Amino acid sequence: xxxxxxxxxxxxxxxxxxxxxxxxxxxxxxxxxxxxxxxxxxxxxxxxxxxxxxxxxxxxxxxxxxxxxxxxxxxxxxxxxxxxxxxxxxxxxxxxxxxxxxxxxxxxxxxxxxxxxxxxxxxxxxxxxxxxxxxxxxxxxxxxxxxxxxxxxxxxxxxxxxxxxxxxxxxxxxxxxxxxxxxxxxxxxxxxxxxxxxxxxxxxxxxxxxxxxxxxxxxxxxxxxxxxxxxxxxxxxxxxxxxxxxxxxxxxxxxxxxxxxxxx
Amino acid sequence: xxxxxxxxxxxxxxxxxxxxxxxxxxxxxxxxxxxxxxxxxxxxxxxxxxxxxxxxxxxxxxxxxxxxxxxxxxxxxxxxxxxxxxxxxxxxxxxxxxxxxxxxxxxxxxxxxxxxxxxxxxxxxxxxxxxxxxxxxxxxxxxxxxxxxxxxxxxxxxxxxxxxxxxxxxxxxxxxxxxxxxxxxxxxxxxxxxxxxxxxxxxxxxxxxxxxxxxxxxxxxxxxxxxxxxxxxxxxxxxxxxxxxxxxxxxxxxxxxxxxxxxxxxxxxxxxxxxxxxxxxxxxxxxxx
Numbered sequence: 001x002x003x004x005x006x007x008x009x010x011x012x013x014x015x016x017x018x019x020x021x022x023x024x025x026x027x028x029x030x031x032x033x034x035x036x037x038x039x040x041x042x043x044x045x046x047x048x049x050x051x052x053x054x055x056x057x058x059x060x061x062x063x064x065x066x067x068x069x070x071x072x073x074x075x076x077x078x079x080x081x082x083x084x085x086x087x088x089x090x091x092x093x094x095x096x097x098x099x100x101x102x103x104x105x106x107x108x109x110x111x112x113x114x115x116x117x118x119x120x121x122x123x124x125x126x127x128x129x130x131x132x133x134x135x136x137x138x139x140x141x142x143x144x145x146x147x148x149x150x151x152x153x154x155x156x157x158x159x160x161x162x163x164x165x166x167x168x169x170x171x172x173x174x175x176x177x178x179x180x181x182x183x184x185x186x187x188x189x190x191x192x193x194x195x196x197x198x199x200x201x202x203x204x205x206x207x208x209x210x211x212x213x214x215x216x217x218x219x220x221x222x223x224x225x226x227x228x229x230x231x232x233x234x235x236x237x238x239x240x241x242x243x244x245x246x247x248x249x250x251x252x253x254x255x256x257x258x259x260x261x262x263x264x
Numbered sequence: 265x266x267x268x269x270x271x272x273x274x275x276x277x278x279x280x281x282x283x284x285x286x287x288x289x290x291x292x293x294x295x296x297x298x299x300x301x302x303x304x305x306x307x308x309x310x311x312x313x314x315x316x317x318x319x320x321x322x323x324x325x326x327x328x329x330x331x332x333x334x335x336x337x338x339x340x341x342x343x344x345x346x347x348x349x350x351x352x353x354x355x356x357x358x359x360x361x362x363x364x365x366x367x368x369x370x371x372x373x374x375x376x377x378x379x380x381x382x383x384x385x386x387x388x389x390x391x392x393x394x395x396x397x398x399x400x401x402x403x404x405x406x407x408x409x410x411x412x413x414x415x416x417x418x419x420x421x422x423x424x425x426x427x428x429x430x431x432x433x434x435x436x437x438x439x440x441x442x443x444x445x446x447x448x449x450x451x452x453x454x455x456x457x458x459x460x461x462x463x464x465x466x467x468x469x470x471x472x473x474x475x476x477x478x479x480x481x482x483x484x485x486x487x488x489x490x491x492x493x494x495x496x497x498x499x500x501x502x503x504x505x506x507x508x509x510x511x512x513x514x515x516x517x518x519x520x521x522x523x524x525x526x527x528x529x530x531x532x533x534x535x536x537x538x539x540x541x542x543x544x545x546x547x548x549x550x551x552x553x
Contacts, residue, residue, distance in 0.1 A: 156355075159351070162351045172344060176344075178337065179337065197483065200484040201481060203484075204481075204482040204483065204485035205481060207487065208457070208485070208503075210314070211314050215318075218456040218480065219456065219458070221480050223479045226478065231327070234330050237330060237406040238329050239329075240406070
């Protein structure tokens with residue numbers, strides 16, 4: 001393998017191998033961070049490197065084999081830490097190393113600890129996106145009364161336009177104005193009533209406090225047995241005692257909606 | 265509120281403006297006029313030294329059973345809204361059937377397509393259906409809104425004035441005369457004021473009445489001072505705290521005598537209670553619709 005700038009004589013020894021990996025990863029990391037996808041080829045390479053374990057120099061070999069153009073994108077390994085390449089000791093060490101290590105085959109692919117975490121992080125991100133999409137499409141239970149059935153929207157169902165004479169429309173408008181005034185007065189009266197009842201209660205509590213603190217504390221305590229409070233409202237006519245409703249069968253066709261949770 | 269207090273202060277022993285006089289106090293006064301000794305339990309002034317005695321009173325209400333009649337303006341508006349709703353609506357199935365049948369009848373009268381169309385639809389006309397429905401409706405006889413008790417004006421009956429709130433009043437003998445008032449009981453040591461009101465209800469009805477108390481807090485109060493003759497150094501007056509309760513079931517007719525209690529509506533309160541008592545601002549507890 002001859003990435004540019006690498007000196008010709010043989011692969012580096014074990015120490016330089018490690019250093020090179022580190023440097024390579026360091027540079028690679030910075031490149032990935034800085035350029036968030038500069039080119040298609042680069043991205044493929046970065047993705048491959050990120051998803052799988054970062055390999056050794058042999059990984060670069062594989063990449064080189066795949067796309068010739070990648071070579072230009074490969075980082076130029078700088079050797080700030082390489083010991084004096086010009087020193088002869090390094091060369092001799094290499095020569096001995098050549099014999100020691102089996103250098104024919106690919107170096108073992110070590111799975112680094114960082115990579116499974118990155119894998120997991122990416123998977124979580126994808127899952128989150130899926131969850132978000134699922135959440136958005138949450139359906140609400142349709143209210144049957146608000147949906148006009150299609151058969152009532154047909155033409156033949158429309159009533160003829162009512163011709164409202166001018167006097168009638170005038171009378172209607174005036175009546176509606178009177179009605180708004182009446183409702184406003186009714187609302188104000190109700191509010192006044194409620195306010196006066198509350199005031200009376202507050203005064204009573206104040207007087208009670210003057211009398212005895214203990215009784216006051218008992219009075220302002222919340223009454224848990226009060227709620228839930230159920231009461232039947234008034235009807236138009238009073239109930240007939242001993243009334244029997246007419247018997248008959250009926251089919252209950254109300255639709256019941258059940259929430260279905262999709263689990264992945 | 266202070267002004268009427270002062271008036272009572274200067275009132276005589278026979279001042280009838282104050283409807284609340286303690287039975288126990290008056291009994292003691294009549295029995296031993298010289299010694300204004302109050303019963304033992306209140307001699308030590310359990311209210312922590314305050315000169316006011318505490319009474320818990322009960323404002324038992326029967327909520328309305330039927331809705332109130334509509335005012336003329338409301339009736340007009342209701343009719344108008346119905347008209348507008350009909351104008352903006354679409355034809356229903358029943359109406360379409362009626363229209364088609366009307367058309368068919370016209371065609372029959374014009375003597376065209378006589379026998380062909382007869383086999384298509386049923387013989388039952390829309391008009392017949394409507395008639396049967398009308399008959400069925402007339403067969404149902406609802407209860408009248410104005411009951412017999414209304415006509416007889418029976419004050420002790422619960423079926424009177426079904427569209428209004430009714431409050432329970434009892435006639436108590438105070439001193440030398442009888443007055444109408446809300447049922448009350450004197451507070452005893454060791455119970456809350458709401459407990460006092462509940463006890464008042466229990467003693468009054470002998471547990472035949474069920475009521476739902478609306479909370480622990482009083483809804484109003486009434487303070488009054490005793491006439492000069494009944495005052496001691498421990499008690500110069502009393503404070504009555506009203507508690508509101510809604511009647512759920514039961515009747516007082518078994519427990520009390522005929523003329524001792526009454527269920528009165530808001531307008532009739534004035535006939536029963538003393539005017540000064542009624543005019544109290546704290547009797548805003550009677551501000552029910």
